[in-house]
Amino acid sequence: MRTFLPIxxxxxxxxxxxxxxxxxxxxxxxxxxxxxxxxxxxxxxxFVIITSTLLISxxxxxxxxxxxxLAHEIGQWIRDAQVSAMSVKSARxxxxxxxxxxxxFTLSDPGKFIFFADxxxxxxxxxxxxxxxxxxxxxxxxxxQGNKIDALCGVTTGGIFTAKCLSPNGASSVxxxxxxxxxxxxxxxxxxxxxxxxxxxxxxxxxxxxxxYRRTVEAxxxxxxxxx
Numbered sequence: 001m002r003t004f005l006p007i008x009x010x011x012x013x014x015x016x017x018x019x020x021x022x023x024x025x026x027x028x029x030x031x032x033x034x035x036x037x038x039x040x041x042x043x044x045x046x047f048v049i050i051t052s053t054l055l056i057s058x059x060x061x062x063x064x065x066x067x068x069x070l071a072h073e074i075g076q077w078i079r080d081a082q083v084s085a086m087s088v089k090s091a092r093x094x095x096x097x098x099x100x101x102x103x104x105f106t107l108s109d110p111g112k113f114i115f116f117a118d119x120x121x122x123x124x125x126x127x128x129x130x131x132x133x134x135x136x137x138x139x140x141x142x143x144x145q146g147n148k149i150d151a152l153c154g155v156t157t158g159g160i161f162t163a164k165c166l167s168p169n170g171a172s173s174v175x176x177x178x179x180x181x182x183x184x185x186x187x188x189x190x191x192x193x194x195x196x197x198x199x200x201x202x203x204x205x206x207x208x209x210x211x212x213y214r215r216t217v218e219a220x221x222x223x224x225x226x227x228x
Contacts, residue, residue, distance in 0.1 A: 071215040085179035100180030110149040115139040150208035154200035
């Protein structure tokens with residue numbers, strides 16, 4: 001009597017095993033799926049949108065960071081003026097002289113400020129060429145990336161908190177913060193809104209970027225400094 005083996009059904013596979021009855025003597029290759037043109041276009045569009053958003057966000061963050069850094073740099077220069085005066089630092093342009101030191105701001109030239117030695121002890125900056133013999137100008141600090149000084153205010157006391165701000169359209173624009181030993185307190189003076197003034201309890205220097213982002217440095221006569 002003959003014995004019949006059951007017929008083996010072959011399943012459809014992406015890869016046929018050559019060791020099985022279904023695959024003996026045959027060869028096949030794996031079937032792989034690809035992207036359609038529409039899928040590629042959608043993927044590229046999403047990538048471009050995400051990249052553009054990140055670049056715009058980084059640019060804005062970088063502009064804010066430059067203003068924040070500048071505000072802290074101004075605060076540091078004011079602190080350096082106090083330290084230089086109290087530590088009896090020799091003047092750069094006059095040998096053997098140990099003057100007070102200060103920082104000078106003006107809206108007539110809002111792209112820079114001056115670190116100076118008060119050689120004649122008049123509590124204000126006398127313009128001159130930085131580094132030249134006999135000049136009060138020790139260092140000229142130039143503001144970069146389009147940042148500039150936007151407002152200068154002197155805060156008065158007397159029981160009422162008020163602030164006089166330097167008008168951008170004023171004919172004169174002088175604003176100085178000066179430290180002279182042995183007094184650790186600063187003298188803050190200037191020509192605010194056309195009237196020569198002094199005796200302020202603090203000074204406010206506001207800087208602004210091209211995009212309108214602002215930070216204010218406030219320096220008290222005691223040397224305390226805050227960034228707002």
